[in-house]
Amino acid sequence: MSGFADVLVPPNEEGTRAIVLRWCKEVGDTVLKDEPLVELETDKVTVEIPSPADGTLIEVLKEVNAEVTPDEVLARLSLGGQPTAARESSGAPPLSPAVRRLLREHSLTPADINGTGRDGRITAEDVTRHVAGGEARAAPAATPASTPLTAPLTAPAAPGQVSPPIGTRIPHTAIRRRVAEHMARSLIEAPHVTTLFEADLTRVLAHRARHAADYASRGARLTLTAYFIRACVDALRLHREVNATFHADALELHPDVNIGVGTALGRTGLIVPVIHRAQGLNLLGVAQRLGALVEAARTGKLSPEEVRGGTFTISNHGVGGSLLAAPIVINQPQVAILGVGKVERRVCAVEVDGAEAIGVRAMCYLTLTIDHRALDAFQANAFLNSVVATLEQWPIDE
Numbered sequence: 001m002s003g004f005a006d007v008l009v010p011p012n013e014e015g016t017r018a019i020v021l022r023w024c025k026e027v028g029d030t031v032l033k034d035e036p037l038v039e040l041e042t043d044k045v046t047v048e049i050p051s052p053a054d055g056t057l058i059e060v061l062k063e064v065n066a067e068v069t070p071d072e073v074l075a076r077l078s079l080g081g082q083p084t085a086a087r088e089s090s091g092a093p094p095l096s097p098a099v100r101r102l103l104r105e106h107s108l109t110p111a112d113i114n115g116t117g118r119d120g121r122i123t124a125e126d127v128t129r130h131v132a133g134g135e136a137r138a139a140p141a142a143t144p145a146s147t148p149l150t151a152p153l154t155a156p157a158a159p160g161q162v163s164p165p166i167g168t169r170i171p172h173t174a175i176r177r178r179v180a181e182h183m184a185r186s187l188i189e190a191p192h193v194t195t196l197f198e199a200d201l202t203r204v205l206a207h208r209a210r211h212a213a214d215y216a217s218r219g220a221r222l223t224l225t226a227y228f229i230r231a232c233v234d235a236l237r238l239h240r241e242v243n244a245t246f247h248a249d250a251l252e253l254h255p256d257v258n259i260g261v262g263t264a265l266g267r268t269g270l271i272v273p274v275i276h277r278a279q280g281l282n283l284l285g286v287a288q289r290l291g292a293l294v295e296a297a298r299t300g301k302l303s304p305e306e307v308r309g310g311t312f313t314i315s316n317h318g319v320g321g322s323l324l325a326a327p328i329v330i331n332q333p334q335v336a337i338l339g340v341g342k343v344e345r346r347v348c349a350v351e352v353d354g355a356e357a358i359g360v361r362a363m364c365y366l367t368l369t370i371d372h373r374a375l376d377a378f379q380a381n382a383f384l385n386s387v388v389a390t391l392e393q394w395p396i397d398e
Helices: 082-090 097-105 124-132 174-189 202-217 224-238 283-298 377-392
Strands: 003-008 018-023 036-042 046-050 055-060 073-079 192-200 244-246 251-253 259-261 312-315 336-340 344-352 355-371
Touching (some): 036 174, 097 124, 202 224, 202 355, 224 259, 224 283, 224 336, 224 377, 259 283, 336 377
Antiparallel strands (some): 003 073, 036 046, 055 073, 244 251, 344 355
């Protein structure tokens, strides 16, 4: 076979911008079909662009940091038979830069990992799954991370980050630009109103203490965020107007509950992976899906589909020690966002055998920030009442 092939920027239904983050090959290198050729950083995720065919990279049209749009030509290949022979002689599928980085970080070799990708190719998920299973050798000590500029919501800052020198100008990443534009537009378009409730998580913590080991044996880390997601699912099915999008002429009620979880990526920015159709998941299913999404966010392997289509968002800012944050900016085009503060033990007035008493309870503040065009205070309060009731009445033995 002879001829040429163009390497194109993939279509993006949301029309978001992208920049060339890294070329995995240089001009003159032979490439195999589906081998990673270039990485693009979109406004939401990093996307790996594979080679469309076997061939030789003869021209790079977009250099690193260049902004690109869907269907634009990134590079050109000369097609030929040499790469196919290289594939057959090598005996092993190529590794992506992300996989090579993870292998180095955990002192692993490709032989340690069972690849589940195409033709047995090792994926980033294969490496993280191997490490999570406790089979990896000890990784070298990382440089202590500095305090991130934004408090972590789910994922911590990347290991080895150090504070930049004073006076340094740090160019914005595509994710940071997108967050800035998105937050500013939300505040301009939607009148934000926040309501504040308090929740007693004593029964939730008792349930987690009793069942965490069992969940872990089934591949699920039982975090408090999983409980908040499940409580919100029940409340959103009861108060459907909170699971909605505001339009000038109508309020669109969504049939599925797609809950996004705000996840900080250190200094890079903020991303919101989405648990789609959460109404069909029990607590175990939520915990499993949440764990997979958080791991993908940490390793930069979220797919575009995993950050699209959210109908409601949870910001668990309490993970970073925050008691209260208000208003939390609404993730447009949604109409509400739940804020979860730090859980702390407080002295409270409680009822014991029908009489008042003083007790110690695990408490946290919950906020619901609403788009006042779409919702009013009584709807926000009714929603939070439902969330609190679910959390405070959690069945410990189930």
